Amino acid sequence: MLSDAEIAGAAELWPIARVAAEQLGVPEEALLPHGRHIAKLDRAWLATLADRPLGKLVLVTGISPTPPGEGKTTTVVGLTDGLRRLGVRATAALREPSMGPVFGMKGGAAGGGYAQVVPMTDINLHFTGDFAAVAAANNLLAALLDNHLHHGNALGIEHRTITWKRVIDLNDRALRDVVVGLGGVAHGVPREDGWDIVVASELMAIFCLATSLADLRERIGRIVVAHDREGSPVTARDLQAQDALTILLASALQPNLVQTLEHSPVFVHGGPFANIAHGCNSVLATRTALQLSDVVVTEAGFGADLGAEKFFDLKCRLSGLRPDAAVVVVTARALKWHGGVAQADLEREDLGAVRAGAANLRRHLRNLRDVFGVPAVVAVNRFPGDTDAELSLVHELADAEDCAAFTATHATDGGEGALDLAQGVRTQLDKDEVDFAFCYPEEGDVESKALAVAQRVYHADAVTFSPRARRQLDRVVADGYGHLPVCFAKTQYSFSTDPAALGAPSGHTVEVREVRLSAGAGFVVLVTGEVLTMPGLPKVPASARMSIDDDGHVLGLS
Incomplete structure (x- = not known):
């Protein structure tokens, strides 16, 4: 299979004005072009959409992340393309990639294979500034x-x-x-x-x-x-x-419009980290997409305990948006990782490890259903090394939680490979079963809200504050901000604050080492574990794999 960069480089992109007009009904005069394939939507024109009804909102989230990766962004793209193939007016809404991870450990963040957002290089680098x-x-x-x-x-x-x-x-x-x-x-x-x-x-x-x-x-x-x-x-x-x-x-606040390889419209705008901030694309981009589409597929970073919780308790609470369904992305190899298999051995069939690792999937599905009232569909993102027996077991495990599972191959087959998933999501949306609730009410103080998230979502027993964090929290309360919602900064790899505690740990203690007030954003950040707000580069950063040819084509970005 070709590399992501080779696939993106060979794509025949539509002019962005055509994407806007044919896929969204947006006139050319509403666009502020950044070249041929990227545009912002003019703020004055956006104001004319104020009275339009909103489409349905689908959140794509995942199990606790693993080093091999699960492919949430790729699934957002594949699902959007798949829905379009079914005749649904669907649009994706994603975050902009940060160049820190692009040149550090993660690499690009515009999807992968034949489920990409393009122009991939521009989006991953300076984009619209x-x-x-x-x-x-x-x-x-x-x-x-x-x-x-x-x-x-x-x-x-x-x-x-x-x-x-x-x-x-x-x-x-x-x-x-x-x-x-x-x-x-x-x-x-x-x-x-x-x-x-x-x-x-x-x-x-x-x-x-x-x-x-x-x-x-x-x-x-x-x-x-x-x-x-x-x-x-x-x-x-x-x-x-x-x-x-x-x-x-002012100019940056206007949402960015791009396209998938199959010309589905995508709004890519904003990019807060999900293990530190609330990890969702801009409210303006999501709302604009909902005003222009019947279904919007968006993503919250990392696993459902971090990304989905913050999407619900912060973005939805502060914006008034409400989810209509969730998609939990899982892979057989990720379940094997949570079942104790070393990364070097993930390509080997191991049904026992899949079954053991399913505790992590089960926890996320139950949190979505029991805590937030949001029904979930399981997207089984198939990788080449997965066996039929492993995939069948993943379906069986999802069925046991009364969740429909659909194997998808969008990375290799584009929207065609996500048709079953798209049909499953459309069926779920038609049921209209959402009884949405926040994890905690508006009333209450920071400590009670932190304890609610820790106990109900992380399945911890307690939350403790270091002496420094206690002093900082006392200052937040004294200044009149003790009523704000909470935003946990926590490792994405585990329900606990220990990244090595895989699966579905329970009974642990969430230790808060620092409290930061984000009065303008409207929440209080609780920093736990070893989370850093300025990451470092790994020993061999992703930048070492990149090059540029004499024609200006960037190689090794994926």
Whole structure:
């Protein structure tokens, strides 16, 4: 089989105006083209969609991720193409890839094989410059803050309380903790600082939750950057920064339209990390897709315990959107991994390991049904080494949970390979069985909400706070933010905070080591385990496999 880059390079793409017109009914004057195959949708035209009814929303999630990968994005693309082949007006809504993972460990994030979003290289790299705009706005706020300190500090900011960091869209562990303002009086106030990756920033979360330019401006103004000498919070509004940041983000806030290899429309917009932030594409992109389509297929990052929980409890809660069905992506080799098989042995048939690893699938399916009231369809993403016996067992295990399972081969066969899955999703949508509920009510404090997620979703016994985290939480409560929903920053590999605890661990303790307020986004981040907001590069990064030929074609990006 050809590589992802070779398949994408050989594709015959439609002009984006044709995709917009024929697949969505969007006129050419509503497009702001970025070349021939990418466009943003004009903000003024989007306002004309306000009264349109919304289509149905399908969330694609998965079991707890494994090193071999399950293929959630690929499944989103294949399912969308499959629904289109069945005559359903379907659209996909995805996050933009971060260049940190692209050049680090993960590689590209635009699908794979014959279920890709294209132009793949552009999407994986600079795309329309949205991430650069978020980085510039974030770093402008940091510069304004340090400039305020330098020019007399009229707000009386206690510089040791500053929490706002600078960001870059790359993995660079050397930037995690730095000192700024060195070099003498003319160069600013010396203080400890640090850098996060763009997709872990509060501003990225705000960008993806904002419903309009006015909402974006209001949310930016609420960002808490530090405290003054009396202990009161200092906001971006206090620094008179909200307008300048909004100006930098105004163009980026308009959703991006691209296409699959089969010319299905795809909105790719925003990209918060799911193990740190809420891990979903922008509310504006999802809502626009729902206004223009009968069915929208979207994705929440990592497993259902992280991605789906945050999709429901954060994105849906804060936006008013509601899911109509879920798709849980699983592979036979992922179940074998959770059943204790080493990565080198995953190609060997092992029905016992599949059955043992099914505890992880079972937990996710029951969480979706029993906690959130969302019915799920199981997508069995077939890989070449999978045996018929293993796949049959996966179907049997899903049936035991009263969930229909469908084997799909979209990576090798495109939309044709996802027809059974698409029909299964359409059948589920026709049942209209959703009795959606959040994991916890709006009322209550941070600790009760954290305990609800830990017990109901992670199946833990308790949540504890380190002394530092306890002090930070007390500050959040004292400042008046103790009512906000919670966003766990946690390893994606396990229901626990130990990435090595595979399967479906229960009875563990979730230990919170740090509490971060995201007042503009509207939630409190609880950092657990060894999760980092600035990743490092592996010993052999993905960038080492990449090259570019004399014609400018990028090779090795997949």
